[in-house]
Amino acid sequence: MRYAMNKILLLFLLPIAVHAQPLRLTLDDCIVLARKQSVDAAVDLGELKSAYWQWRSYKADLLPEVSFSATLPSYNKRYNSYQQADGGVSYVRNDYLGMDGSLYISQKIWPTGGTLSVETSLDFLHQSGKGGGNQFMSMPVALTLSQPIFGVNHQKWNRRIEPLRYREAQARFLSDTEGVAMKAISLFFNLILAGEQVGIARQNLQKAEELYKVAQAKREMGTISENDVLQLKLDVLNAHSALTNSESNRQARQFALRSFLDVEAEIEPVVPENIPKLHLVYDDVLCHALENNALATTMRRRQLEADYNVASAKANRRSINLYAQLGYTGMDESMGGAYRDLLSKEVVQAGLSIPILDWGKRKGQRKMAESNREIVQGQLRQQAQEFRQDIFILTEQFNNQAEQLRIACEADTIAQKRYNTNIETFKIGSISMLDISDATKAKDEARQNRIAQLHYYWYYYYQLRSIALWDFEKGCDITADIEKLVKN
Numbered sequence: 001m002r003y004a005m006n007k008i009l010l011l012f013l014l015p016i017a018v019h020a021q022p023l024r025l026t027l028d029d030c031i032v033l034a035r036k037q038s039v040d041a042a043v044d045l046g047e048l049k050s051a052y053w054q055w056r057s058y059k060a061d062l063l064p065e066v067s068f069s070a071t072l073p074s075y076n077k078r079y080n081s082y083q084q085a086d087g088g089v090s091y092v093r094n095d096y097l098g099m100d101g102s103l104y105i106s107q108k109i110w111p112t113g114g115t116l117s118v119e120t121s122l123d124f125l126h127q128s129g130k131g132g133g134n135q136f137m138s139m140p141v142a143l144t145l146s147q148p149i150f151g152v153n154h155q156k157w158n159r160r161i162e163p164l165r166y167r168e169a170q171a172r173f174l175s176d177t178e179g180v181a182m183k184a185i186s187l188f189f190n191l192i193l194a195g196e197q198v199g200i201a202r203q204n205l206q207k208a209e210e211l212y213k214v215a216q217a218k219r220e221m222g223t224i225s226e227n228d229v230l231q232l233k234l235d236v237l238n239a240h241s242a243l244t245n246s247e248s249n250r251q252a253r254q255f256a257l258r259s260f261l262d263v264e265a266e267i268e269p270v271v272p273e274n275i276p277k278l279h280l281v282y283d284d285v286l287c288h289a290l291e292n293n294a295l296a297t298t299m300r301r302r303q304l305e306a307d308y309n310v311a312s313a314k315a316n317r318r319s320i321n322l323y324a325q326l327g328y329t330g331m332d333e334s335m336g337g338a339y340r341d342l343l344s345k346e347v348v349q350a351g352l353s354i355p356i357l358d359w360g361k362r363k364g365q366r367k368m369a370e371s372n373r374e375i376v377q378g379q380l381r382q383q384a385q386e387f388r389q390d391i392f393i394l395t396e397q398f399n400n401q402a403e404q405l406r407i408a409c410e411a412d413t414i415a416q417k418r419y420n421t422n423i424e425t426f427k428i429g430s431i432s433m434l435d436i437s438d439a440t441k442a443k444d445e446a447r448q449n450r451i452a453q454l455h456y457y458w459y460y461y462y463q464l465r466s467i468a469l470w471d472f473e474k475g476c477d478i479t480a481d482i483e484k485l486v487k488n
Helices: 002-019 027-037 039-061 154-221 226-261 282-292 294-315 361-427 433-468 482-487
Strands: 023-025 065-083 089-109 114-127 134-149 267-269 319-332 343-353
Touching: 023 027, 027 039, 027 154, 027 226, 039 154, 039 482, 154 226, 154 267, 154 294, 154 361, 154 433, 226 267, 282 294, 282 361, 282 433, 294 361, 361 433
Parallel strands: 023 267
Antiparallel strands: 065 089, 089 114, 114 134, 134 319, 319 343
């Protein structure tokens, strides 16, 4: 019985033990998880879906639209005023039941900005009371054209702007995805650095305790002063405090990365020792960025929108609309008769609106639109200059970072050797406490600088990827299956 209970308890505790195992993550694994599970990635995908359905709505707006409208039924029983031929007014009673239905097919004509529609309809009226009866009115077919003249063609402008807007959203999503990778890299290396600081603090505590014991023995032999012994004891206390702080900091960094990646297990980051040997050329990076980056598309879209606003302001000075309808209609007391002996129905209407005196309002609107276009053009030129400058600086920083990382690794090795040599020299009594303190500080700074330089290398690399949307290792564009992403 006792064995069975222990076995059951083991079965309950086994998942906890398995869950408690740390999750070893490489940098690539961390980036993959961030792109798949992080809240930032979900937000970026939501923005892409919104842009996708806006694009789909625009595409659907260009296709024929079929609609049906009906009144089923409309019943009226009331008194209405009626003016007679002699000018007198009397009240008459209306008691009727009406029903109607219409089917429309409309198509926008983007080259001209007009709308062409085909309509068929049937109306039924039943009049109650004396002399009442049924009446049907049919319109088997009617062709209608609504066309603005000399006005701005909104549909034609939208055909130029909306594709850029959607392409801009796609490029922004890819850049944001690389931005998620950059955030993951920062959190990943923050945890690595926090772990290194814990290791440094433990090593310093261990060495401080060893040196304190050696100093106590030397003090008994009279080869060291009481001041040096007290200084070493103070170093032990400071090392204890530093270890406590570093462990607390590591737990905070651990929690930040786990929350970002949405994982429950404790993460054990693996320091990426191998880095790609890349040397980037500014002209190549700029070429890819101008072709792929969302900013380049945004600049073209903003220029078109500024031109569109100017065109709209100019077209607002006058308005001429043409309306034409051609069809057939019939009336009878029976439904079948309403579709016989049809009569033609023709409507042509032209509307004109020209302001005579508006106190310069429309001229002011046009001038304001032109001024805004000039402002946009200036802003775009400034953004283009800053864009090229940022790419140049970032490319130089990345190319320089590989050498900085090599120097940091060599400095770390030298500082560690110097520290070990000073510790052994102190034990035989031929080095001062100041030298020990200086070697310890140099060793700690060199180790942390090595991790920091490795962090900068990968951060610069993914920053360039996010700008150029180009995989410099594989030599290809950074792409994604947008249709699959938005439909999942």
